Amino acid sequence: MQKIRVIIAKPGLDGHDRGAKVIARALRDAGMEVIYTGLRQTPEQIVSAALQEDADAIGLSILSGAHMHICPRVMELLREKGLNDVLVVVGGIIPDVDIPKLNAIGIKGVFLPGTPMQEIVDFITRNTHSRVAT
Amino acid sequence: MKTASPAAGGSKERRGSFTTISGRPIEELYTPADIASLDYARDLGDPGDFPYTRGIHATGYHGKLWTMRQFAGFGAPEETNHRYKQLLKAGGTGLSVAFDLPTLMGRDPDHELSLGEVGKCGVNVTSLADMETLFDGIDLGSITTSMTINSPASMIFAMYLVVAEKRALRQGFGRGAGWESLSGTIQNDILKEFIAQKEYIYPPRQSMRLITDVFAFCAERVPRWNTISISGYHIREAGATAAQELAFTLRDGIEYVQYGVDAGLDVDTFAPRLSFFFNSHSDFFEEIAKYRAARRIWAHVMRDRFKAKNPRSWQLRFHSQTAGVSLTAQQPYNNVVRTALQAMAAVLGGTQSLHTNSLDEALALPTEEAATLALRTQQIIAHETGVANLVDPLGGSYFVEKLTSDLEEEALAYFDTIDRMGGMVAAVEKGYPQREIAESAYKFQQAVEQRDKIIVGVNEFVADEAEPIGTLYIDETTAERQLAKLQRLRETRDNDRVRAALDALKDGARGAANTMPLLIDAVRAYATIGEMCDALREVWGEYEETPII
Numbered sequence: 001m002q003k004i005r006v007i008i009a010k011p012g013l014d015g016h017d018r019g020a021k022v023i024a025r026a027l028r029d030a031g032m033e034v035i036y037t038g039l040r041q042t043p044e045q046i047v048s049a050a051l052q053e054d055a056d057a058i059g060l061s062i063l064s065g066a067h068m069h070i071c072p073r074v075m076e077l078l079r080e081k082g083l084n085d086v087l088v089v090v091g092g093i094i095p096d097v098d099i100p101k102l103n104a105i106g107i108k109g110v111f112l113p114g115t116p117m118q119e120i121v122d123f124i125t126r127n128t129h130s131r132v133a134t
Numbered sequence: 135m136k137t138a139s140p141a142a143g144g145s146k147e148r149r150g151s152f153t154t155i156s157g158r159p160i161e162e163l164y165t166p167a168d169i170a171s172l173d174y175a176r177d178l179g180d181p182g183d184f185p186y187t188r189g190i191h192a193t194g195y196h197g198k199l200w201t202m203r204q205f206a207g208f209g210a211p212e213e214t215n216h217r218y219k220q221l222l223k224a225g226g227t228g229l230s231v232a233f234d235l236p237t238l239m240g241r242d243p244d245h246e247l248s249l250g251e252v253g254k255c256g257v258n259v260t261s262l263a264d265m266e267t268l269f270d271g272i273d274l275g276s277i278t279t280s281m282t283i284n285s286p287a288s289m290i291f292a293m294y295l296v297v298a299e300k301r302a303l304r305q306g307f308g309r310g311a312g313w314e315s316l317s318g319t320i321q322n323d324i325l326k327e328f329i330a331q332k333e334y335i336y337p338p339r340q341s342m343r344l345i346t347d348v349f350a351f352c353a354e355r356v357p358r359w360n361t362i363s364i365s366g367y368h369i370r371e372a373g374a375t376a377a378q379e380l381a382f383t384l385r386d387g388i389e390y391v392q393y394g395v396d397a398g399l400d401v402d403t404f405a406p407r408l409s410f411f412f413n414s415h416s417d418f419f420e421e422i423a424k425y426r427a428a429r430r431i432w433a434h435v436m437r438d439r440f441k442a443k444n445p446r447s448w449q450l451r452f453h454s455q456t457a458g459v460s461l462t463a464q465q466p467y468n469n470v471v472r473t474a475l476q477a478m479a480a481v482l483g484g485t486q487s488l489h490t491n492s493l494d495e496a497l498a499l500p501t502e503e504a505a506t507l508a509l510r511t512q513q514i515i516a517h518e519t520g521v522a523n524l525v526d527p528l529g530g531s532y533f534v535e536k537l538t539s540d541l542e543e544e545a546l547a548y549f550d551t552i553d554r555m556g557g558m559v560a561a562v563e564k565g566y567p568q569r570e571i572a573e574s575a576y577k578f579q580q581a582v583e584q585r586d587k588i589i590v591g592v593n594e595f596v597a598d599e600a601e602p603i604g605t606l607y608i609d610e611t612t613a614e615r616q617l618a619k620l621q622r623l624r625e626t627r628d629n630d631r632v633r634a635a636l637d638a639l640k641d642g643a644r645g646a647a648n649t650m651p652l653l654i655d656a657v658r659a660y661a662t663i664g665e666m667c668d669a670l671r672e673v674w675g676e677y678e679e680t681p682i683i
Contacts, residue, residue, distance in 0.1 A: 012235070012247070012249075012250070012251055013235035013236060013238070013239045013241070013247050013248070013251050014235055014251075014255070015327070015331050015332025015333050015334075016331065016332070016371075016372075017332060017372075017681075018371070018372050018373050018459075018575050021572055021575070021576075021682075021683045022373075022575055022576055022579050024683045025572075025576050025683050026576075026579070028683070034683070036681050036683050037681070038678075038679065038680075038681035039332055039679070039681070040247060042246065042247070064235055064251055064254055064255050065250070065251075065254035065255060065498075065499075065608060066235075066249065066250030066251045066254060067250075068250065069249050069250025070249070070250060073249075093496065093497065093498070095497065095498055095605055095607065096497075096602050097607075112463050113461075113462065113463045113496050114462050114463055114464050114496075114589070114591075114592040116583055116593070117579060117583055118583060
C-alpha cells in the first residue's frame with residue numbers, strides 16, 4: 001500500500017518545536033512518509049514543499065497565536081496551486097473561539113495540547129484515505 | 135526494580151516499577167546505607183558554606199524571601215505597563231518582561247515574518263520609544279527587572295540603559311549616569327536557544343561574542359546587573375529529563391565562563407554576576423535534589439576548574455519557573471494545584487526568585503485574574519505554610535541526599551561527553567544535546583500514550599469539559615498601532631544619525647570592538663531593533679539548523 005506523505009511545518013517566528021518533532025516521529029513510526037520543514041517557514045515555502053513532495057497532508061504547528069493570519073494564507077495558496085485535496089491539520093495553542101473559524105476555511109482537524117498521538121495518526125489516516133487509495 | 139517483600143504483607147504493588155517523571159527508577163525505601171559515602175563538611179556543608187549544597191545564604195529566607203517575579207508582557211507597551219503597575223500594586227517584588235516573537239527574533243513589526251505575531255506572545259518593543267513607554271512611571275532604581283531576551287539581548291539591554299540615562303539626564307546628571315545602581319537580569323543565553331528554544335539569529339561563535347561583550351561592559355559600567363541567566367527552563371520544556379536539564383545548563387555555564395576567560399577577562403570580575411534559571415517540574419523530590427546538585431556542581435566547577443577565588447563566583451544563584459509544559463488545557467483549574475506543588479519544590483530547593491504559571495496558560499496568555507492567583511500561590515507558600523522558616527528542610531533525608539548525588543553523577547558524565555566533543559558550542563553544532571532532548575521528549579510522550587505516566591484529566595480521570603474559562607485575547611489593533619508608531623518614528627528621527635550609528639556598529643562587528651557602546655549609540659539615535667539586528671546580520675550572517683526528528 002502507498003505510504004501517506006505528510007509535511008510537518010513550523011510557520012511563523014516561533015521556535016518551540018517539541019510538539020512538531022514528537023508528532024513527526026509518531027507519524028513516521030505509524031508508517032507515514034514524513035517531511036519536517038524545520039523552523040520559520042513562510043506559507044509560500046510550506047505550500048511549495050507540499051507541491052514538490054506531492055503531500056497528502058500538511059500539519060501546521062502553531063503555538064504563538066498567529067494562526068488566524070497563517071492558516072488562511074496557507075489555504076489560499078493551496079487553492080491557487082490547485083492542491084484542494086491536501087488535508088490540512090493544525091496543532092498547538094488555539095483558543096476555542098477560533099476552532100470553528102479554522103474549520104470554516106477548510107482546516108479539517110485542530111488538535112489542542114494533550115491530544116493523544118494515536119488520535120492524530122488515526123485522523124490523518126482516515127482523512128487521506130480516498131486520496132492515497134486513488 | 136523492587137518487588138513487594140513479605141514484610142509488606144505480600145500485598146501486590148500497583149505497578150511493575152516506580153520511576154520519577156524523568157524515568158529514574160526509585161527504590162521503595164532509602165536508608166543510611168544509601169548515603170554512607172557522604173561527608174557532611176565536604177559534600178553538604180552548612181548553608182552559606184562551600185559547596186553550598188544546602189544553600190548559598192546562611193540564613194536562608196530569614197533575611198529576605200525569594201523575589202516573586204511574575205513574567206508578563208503582551209500587546210503594545212502601554213498595555214504591559216498597566217499590567218506591571220497592577221502586579222507591583224498586588225505585592226510583586228520584581229518585574230519580568232516577556233517580549234513578543236518579532237522582538238525576540240530582532241524583526242520590526244513590518245517584516246514579513248512578523249505577520250500575526252506582533253504583541254501575541256509578549257510585548258512588542260521596536261525602539262527606545264517603546265521601552266520608555268514600557269517603564270513609564272516605574273522607578274528603575276527601586277525595582278529589579280528581568281528581561282527574557284536572547285539573540286537581541288544587547289540591543290534591548292542598551293534600550294533599558296538609555297531609558298535610565300535619559301531620566302538621569304533630566305535630573306542634571308551626565309551620560310551613562312544611573313547605571314551603577316541598576317539591578318536586574320537579561321537572559322542573554324544563546325546556547326539554550328540553539329539547544330532548545332531556537333530563537334537564534336547569528337551563528338554560535340558570533341553570538342558568543344555578543345555575550346562576552348556584555349560581560350566586559352557590565353563589569354565596568356553596570357556592576358549590579360546580572361549579565362546572563364543560564365537557562366535550563368527551556369531545555370526542560372523541550373523534553374529534557376531533570377538530569378539533562380542540570381547537565382546541559384551547567385555545561386552551558388562552563389562554556390560562557392570559558393569564553394569570558396578566553397576573551398581575556400579575569401574570572402572573578404564577571405562570574406559573580408552569572409545567574410541561572412531552572413524549571414520547577416512536577417516530580418517533587420527530583421526537582422529539590424536537582425537544585426541542590428546544581429549548587430554543589432557549580433561550586434566545584436568555579437573553584438576547581440576555573441580557579442575562581444571570590445566565593446561569590448562559586449555560588450549558584452537561580453530563578454525558577456513552574457513547568458509550563460505540565461499545564462493542561464483539560465480541566466484547567468487542576469493547573470493551580472500543579473503550580474502550587476511545583477512552586478513548593480522550588481522554595482524547598484532554595485530558589486532566589488520564582489515565577490508561578492497561571493491556570494490558563496495552556497490556552498492563552500494569562501488574564502489579570504489568573505496572573506494574580508498565581509502570585510497569591512507564592513504568597514501562601516511564603517506566609518502560611520512555614521516552609522520558609524528554615525534553610526534546606528530536606529537536607530539529610532536519605533532519599534533527597536541520594537538523589538542529589540545521583541543527579542550530580544549523571545551531570546558529570548554528560549560533562550565528560552561534551553568536553554570530549556570540544557565543548558558545548560561544538561556539541562551544539564553536532565546536534566548532540568538537541569538529539570538527546572528529542573529522544574527524551576518522545577519517550578515521555580510514549581509513556582503518556584501507554585499510560586505508564588498518568589496526567590490527571592488527560593489520560594486518566596477524564597471528564598466532559600465544563601464551560602470553557604475566559605481567556606485573554608490579543609486583538610489585531612496592537613499590530614496596527616505598533617506599525618503606525620514605527621512609521622512616525624522613521625519620519626521624525628534624525629535618519630542620518632541612525633545611519634552613522636549603524637555603520638559604526640557594522641565596522642565594530644567586523645573588528646574586535648566591544649559592541650555594547652556602539653549599540654547604545656544606535657539606541658540613543660532611535661535605531662529600531664530590526665535595523666540593529668540587520669546591521670549585524672549583514673556582517674555575521676544568519677544561523678540555520680539542520681532539523682532533527
